[in-house]
Amino acid sequence: MCDCNQRHFGWKGWLSLPEAEVPAPVGPWVDISHVITESLSRSPAFPQPKISHIMHLPEDIANVTEIHMVCHHGTHVDAPRHFLNDGPAFHEIPVERLCGPGVIWDIPKEPLALITPEDLENATPAIRPGDIVIINTGWWKLVNTEKYEEHPSLSPEAAQWLVDHQAKIVGVDFSTPDLTAHLRPADFEFPVHYTLLRRGVLVAEHMTNLDELSGHRVEIVFGALNVLESDGGPARVLARRIKD
Numbered sequence: 001m002c003d004c005n006q007r008h009f010g011w012k013g014w015l016s017l018p019e020a021e022v023p024a025p026v027g028p029w030v031d032i033s034h035v036i037t038e039s040l041s042r043s044p045a046f047p048q049p050k051i052s053h054i055m056h057l058p059e060d061i062a063n064v065t066e067i068h069m070v071c072h073h074g075t076h077v078d079a080p081r082h083f084l085n086d087g088p089a090f091h092e093i094p095v096e097r098l099c100g101p102g103v104i105w106d107i108p109k110e111p112l113a114l115i116t117p118e119d120l121e122n123a124t125p126a127i128r129p130g131d132i133v134i135i136n137t138g139w140w141k142l143v144n145t146e147k148y149e150e151h152p153s154l155s156p157e158a159a160q161w162l163v164d165h166q167a168k169i170v171g172v173d174f175s176t177p178d179l180t181a182h183l184r185p186a187d188f189e190f191p192v193h194y195t196l197l198r199r200g201v202l203v204a205e206h207m208t209n210l211d212e213l214s215g216h217r218v219e220i221v222f223g224a225l226n227v228l229e230s231d232g233g234p235a236r237v238l239a240r241r242i243k244d
Contacts, residue, residue: 102132
């Protein structure tokens, strides 16, 4: 059957980005992804994951862990397919779109506040075409608390600013760059996700442990699971400072 809901289409192709610089590291790798647990903060739209140890030494031949969870639990990357039926699924994302130089910006915000183009314009160091951009609002420190879902969000204008400045990935230290789930009206259309993903600007959510690298240029590697036809990939994300 034809899917005639055109709101779920609109893929415009990958942004043309310059060849990435070869970074010169000046610091150790830092893990900026959450440890996956059953109780980790998650969007109320998703079920609680289940992590089971289904084989045990010495009774069995090996220790084996089984995981049931959505691909958007914990630190992860959204593929364009997440909101666009005609967009690439995760296995279709070129590997160079998941790593490279970028910036981690310190942009502290109050609960439910908007991140605006002015915030991005004033952030340091300045974005360069093709950069990965991670926004540190400090919200990651509230994970597993009731306050976590009172997180800030990006304005649609801020999302367009990031497209215009040729960001490669946009990462946030909370559940979603769009309005928090419990405040969305029934007809909410996820303007930030659509603006970014339709131009191939990938979205990363639930970033953490960002203070050490904030305000610096960095190299980042998103080690996301490459699942066939998936709309996202759980990721262990590593970052390190590089020479400016």
